[in-house]
Amino acid sequence: MRGPPILDRVKMTLDxxxxxxxxxxxxxxxxxxxxxxxxxxxxxxxWKLLAMRLNKINKQEGHEEMELNLSNLAKLRRDYDILAAxxxxxxxxxxxxxxxxxxxxxxxxxxDISDDLSKKQKISRMRVIHDPLSTRNTENRIASQETDxxxxxxxIADVDRLFPEFPRYFIQNLRNRQQxxxxxxxxxxxxxxxxxxxxxxxxxxIYVVFYSDCIPRSSSKASKLHTNRLDKQILSLMDxxxxxxxTFSVFNIMMKPIMAKYxxxxxxxxxxxxxxxxxxxxxxxLYHLFKNKFRLDSRIWLMRYFRLLLIREIGLVQSVxxxxxxxxxxxxxxxxxxDLDITLLLPxxxxxxxxxIKKRLIISDYGxxxxxxxxxxxxxxxxxxxxxxxxxxxxLINNDDSEDEDDKAPQYVTNDCxxxxxEQNHQRQRLSESSRSSDHSGSDADSDENVQLHINxxxxxxxxxxxxxxxxxxxxxxxxxxxYSAMHNQEDKKGRISTGAKLSSSPFIExxxxxxxxxxxxxxxxxxILSTDFERMTIQPEEMQPKTNNRDFDRTRLExxxxxxxKDALKK
Amino acid sequence: xxxxxxxxLKVIILGDSGVGKTSLMQQFINGKFSQxxxxxxxxxxxxxxxxxxxxxxxxQIWDTAGQERFQSLGVxxxxxxxxxxxxxxxxxxxxxxxxxxxxxxxxxxxxxKDPDNFPxxxxxxxxxxxxNKRMVSSKKAQALCASLxxxxxxxxxxxxxxxxxxxxxxVARCALQQEESLEYSDDYTDAVNIHVDGDNSSCGC
Numbered sequence: 218m219r220g221p222p223i224l225d226r227v228k229m230t231l232d233x234x235x236x237x238x239x240x241x242x243x244x245x246x247x248x249x250x251x252x253x254x255x256x257x258x259x260x261x262x263x264w265k266l267l268a269m270r271l272n273k274i275n276k277q278e279g280h281e282e283m284e285l286n287l288s289n290l291a292k293l294r295r296d297y298d299i300l301a302a303x304x305x306x307x308x309x310x311x312x313x314x315x316x317x318x319x320x321x322x323x324x325x326x327x328x329d330i331s332d333d334l335s336k337k338q339k340i341s342r343m344r345v346i347h348d349p350l351s352t353r354n355t356e357n358r359i360a361s362q363e364t365d366x367x368x369x370x371x372x373i374a375d376v377d378r379l380f381p382e383f384p385r386y387f388i389q390n391l392r393n394r395q396q397x398x399x400x401x402x403x404x405x406x407x408x409x410x411x412x413x414x415x416x417x418x419x420x421x422x423i424y425v426v427f428y429s430d431c432i433p434r435s436s437s438k439a440s441k442l443h444t445n446r447l448d449k450q451i452l453s454l455m456d457x458x459x460x461x462x463x464t465f466s467v468f469n470i471m472m473k474p475i476m477a478k479y480x481x482x483x484x485x486x487x488x489x490x491x492x493x494x495x496x497x498x499x500x501x502x503l504y505h506l507f508k509n510k511f512r513l514d515s516r517i518w519l520m521r522y523f524r525l526l527l528i529r530e531i532g533l534v535q536s537v538x539x540x541x542x543x544x545x546x547x548x549x550x551x552x553x554x555x556d557l558d559i560t561l562l563l564p565x566x567x568x569x570x571x572x573x574i575k576k577r578l579i580i581s582d583y584g585x586x587x588x589x590x591x592x593x594x595x596x597x598x599x600x601x602x603x604x605x606x607x608x609x610x611x612x613l614i615n616n617d618d619s620e621d622e623d624d625k626a627p628q629y630v631t632n633d634c635x636x637x638x639x640e641q642n643h644q645r646q647r648l649s650e651s652s653r654s655s656d657h658s659g660s661d662a663d664s665d666e667n668v669q670l671h672i673n674x675x676x677x678x679x680x681x682x683x684x685x686x687x688x689x690x691x692x693x694x695x696x697x698x699x700x701y702s703a704m705h706n707q708e709d710k711k712g713r714i715s716t717g718a719k720l721s722s723s724p725f726i727e728x729x730x731x732x733x734x735x736x737x738x739x740x741x742x743x744x745x746i747l748s749t750d751f752e753r754m755t756i757q758p759e760e761m762q763p764k765t766n767n768r769d770f771d772r773t774r775l776e777x778x779x780x781x782x783x784k785d786a787l788k789k
Numbered sequence: 790x791x792x793x794x795x796x797x798l799k800v801i802i803l804g805d806s807g808v809g810k811t812s813l814m815q816q817f818i819n820g821k822f823s824q825x826x827x828x829x830x831x832x833x834x835x836x837x838x839x840x841x842x843x844x845x846x847x848x849q850i851w852d853t854a855g856q857e858r859f860q861s862l863g864v865x866x867x868x869x870x871x872x873x874x875x876x877x878x879x880x881x882x883x884x885x886x887x888x889x890x891x892x893x894x895x896x897x898x899x900x901x902k903d904p905d906n907f908p909x910x911x912x913x914x915x916x917x918x919x920x921n922k923r924m925v926s927s928k929k930a931q932a933l934c935a936s937l938x939x940x941x942x943x944x945x946x947x948x949x950x951x952x953x954x955x956x957x958x959x960v961a962r963c964a965l966q967q968e969e970s971l972e973y974s975d976d977y978t979d980a981v982n983i984h985v986d987g988d989n990s991s992c993g994c
Contacts, residue, residue, distance in 0.1 A: 371856065378825040482860050517866065584797065
C-alpha cells in the first residue's frame with residue numbers, strides 16, 4: 218500500500234486507539250479500514266493483535282512509554298519452532314524432480330532444516346502411518362492409509378494452484394509456497410488430522426495478509442535508529458522472519474471452530490440443519506422454494522460457502538475485508554477466549570446473500586438455482602479494483618465507490634446497485650451462450666448482472682440478525698432481509714405463502730403483482746403435508762410441476778410477461 | 790413421448806485430485822484451458838445445452854473434489870446420475886489404480902439398480918506430456934476398461950483440446966440412452982450399448 222511504511226502505520230494506529238478493544242470496535246463498524254484510514258491502516262496488525270490477544274500497555278499505567286505486551290507472541294513463536302523441530306517435513310522423500318525436493322542435509326535458514334545428525338534419527342522415528350487411535354480411520358478409509366509423504370504431496374498439489382487470480386503470492390513465488398506447505402503440514406501433524414482441501418485457502422489468506430504487511434529483517438537492521446522499545450516491538454511483530462510462525466499461530470487459533478463445524482460430514486449436516494431453520498424463520502418463501510420446489514440438499518452448496526468462509530463466493534479482496542469484521546466481532550464477543558470463532562456471523566451473511574439474489578432464485582429451476590448458488594454472481598475482484606496490486610502492498614486499496622459512503626444512508630439500500638433484476642430468461646440465455654461457442658469468455662464475463670456486496674453494511678446487519686432470538690428473526694429478521702431482496706412475503710389464512718415486489722407506487726400495480734405471484738392453481742390443493750401450496754409460491758409453475766396442463770401454462774406465461782412489464786415500468 | 794419435456798442428463802466426474810477434472814469440464818463447456826484451476830471444494834456444477842441427433846438435451850455436469858470421499862453426502866451428489874466419467878492422469882499411476890475404487894464407491898452411493906449396465910466412461914488425461922513422463926500406457930488402460938465391462942476409454946488433453954469433444958459426445962450419448970431406458974421402464978435392464986453409432990435405439994418396447 219502506498220503511503221507511510223508499515224512501522225509508521227502501526228505506530229500511528231496504536232497512538233490513535235486507546236485500547237485493543239476500541240480498535241476492534243473501530244474495525245467492526247468500519248471506522249478503521251483501508252477506506253477510512255488509508256494512511257495508517259494495517260490489516261496484519263489488526264489480525265495479529267486480535268487473534269493472538271496481544272495487549273497494548275498505555276503510558277498512564279505506570280509505563281513511561283506506550284508499549285505492547287508481546288509475551289504471547291513470543292510463546293507462540295517458540296511453540297512453532299519446537300513443532301518444526303519435532304515434525305520434519307519429508308521434503309527429501311519427494312521425487313527429485315520436484316521443485317520442493319530437498320536433500321536431507323540441505324541447509325536453509327528459512328526452513329529450520331539442520332544438518333545435525335540427531336535430527337536424522339528423529340526423521341526416521343516420525344515416519345509412521347497415522348495414529349491408529351485417530352477416529353478418522355473408520356470414517357475415511359483412504360485417509361487412514363495416508364502417509365506423511367502422501368499428505369505432503371496432497372498439500373503441494375493444492376498450494377501450487379492457490380489464488381491463480383493473484384499469481385505473485387504463490388504461483389510465482391516458490392518460497393511462499395514452501396512456507397505455506399510447511400505450515401499446513403505441521404498444522405495437520407499437530408492436530409493429528411489428515412489434510413483437507415480448503416485448509417490451504419484459509420491458511421493462504423492469512424499468509425497473504427501477513428506477507429503484505431511484513432517488515433524484512435534487513436531493512437530493520439539498516440535502520441539502527443529504532444532504539445526505542447515500541448519501535449523494536451513493532452519490528453518484531455511484523456518481522457518477515459516470523460511470517461510462517463505467525464501464520465501458523467493465527468491459523469491454528471481460527472481453525473478449531475471451523476474444523477469442528479464444517480470439515481466433518483456430520484458436523485456439516487448439523488450446521489446445515491441449523492441454517493435451514495434460520496432460513497425457515499427469516500424467509501419461509503425461500504425455504505419452501507429450496508426444500509419443496511428444488512428439493513435441494515443445502516449441503517451441496519453450503520459446503521463450500523462454509524468450509525472456505527465465502528472466499529470462493531466473494532473473492533479474495535472482499536474476503537479479507539469481511540474477515541476484518543469477523544475477527545473483530547469474534548474478539549469482542551469474548552475477548553478472553555483462546556480460540557477465535559470467526560464463523561459466528563457466517564450463517565447470517567449467507568442469509569443476506571440469498572436475499573440479494575432472491576429475485577433470480579424464484580424464477581429458477583433446480584439447475585438454474587444450483588448454478589447460481591455455486592457461481593454466486595458477485596462482481597469479481599478485478600471489477601472492484603481495476604489495478605489493485607502494486608509491489609509491497611496489500612491486496613486492497615481504496616475502493617473508488619466507497620461503500621462506507623453508502624453506509625451513511627440510514628435506511629437499507631434497496632436501489633438497483635445492490636442487485637440487478639434478472640430477466641426470466643437470463644439463465645437460459647447464459648447457458649446457450651456459453652455452450653454456443655468457445656469465444657465466450659465464460660460466465661464471469663457478464664459483470665453488469667453481478668452484485669456488489671457492501672461488506673460493511675452486510676456485516677452490520679448480520680450482527681443484528683445474530684442478536685435476534687427465534688421470534689425476532691421471524692419478524693424483524695424477515696423485514697431486514699426483505700430490504701435486500703426488495704421482495705415481500707405474504708402468508709394468507711390458509712398458510713399459503715407468496716412473494717412479490719416490495720414497493721409499488723400504484724395500488725393497481727400492486728394488486729396486479731399480488732395476483733400474479735399469489736395466483737393459485739385450483740387443482741393442486743392439499744397435495745403436500747405442508748400447509749403451503751407451492752405452485753403459488755413460484756412465478757413459473759410450469760417449471761415446477763411438469764404435470765401442469767397447457768391452459769395453465771399459457772396463462773402463467775402471460776402473467777409473467779405482465780409482471781415483467783410492470784416491474785420494468787417501476788424501475789424507470 | 791414427452792418430446793416437449795426438457796431432457797436433463799446428469800453426468801458426474803470422479804477421479805483423484807489434480808487429474809484434470811475441472812480442466813476437462815471447462816474445456817468441454819467453455820472451450821478454454823487455464824494452467825491453474827483452483828482445487829474443487831465439494832462439487833461444482835455446470836450445465837450445457839446439447840443437440841444429440843436432433844434431440845435437445847441439457848447436460849448437467851457435476852465436477853467433484855478429487856480428495857473428497859463423500860459419505861452421506863455422496864448420495865446427494867451421485868443420485869440420479871445418468872453417466873459417470875472416471876478420470877485419471879496418464880502421468881500418475883496411483884490415479885489410475887484408484888479408478889476402480891472410485892467406480893465402486895459411485896455404484897454404492899448412487900444406489901444404481903443395475904450396476905452391470907450403468908454407463909461409465911474412462912478418460913486418461915494429460916496426454917500432452919512428453920512420452921517419458923507417461924506412466925500409464927494405453928494398453929494397460931484399455932485392458933482395465935475391458936475387464937470392467939467394456940467401458941469406453943478415451944485419451945485426452947484438456948490443455949490442447951485433444952479428444953475432449955469426442956469423449957463427451959460418447960458421455961452424452963451413454964447418458965441419454967441411460968436416461969431413456971429409465972424413462973420408458975423402471976426395471977428395464979437392456980445392456981447399454983457402449984459402441985454408440987448414430988441413433989442407436991436400445992429400447993425394446
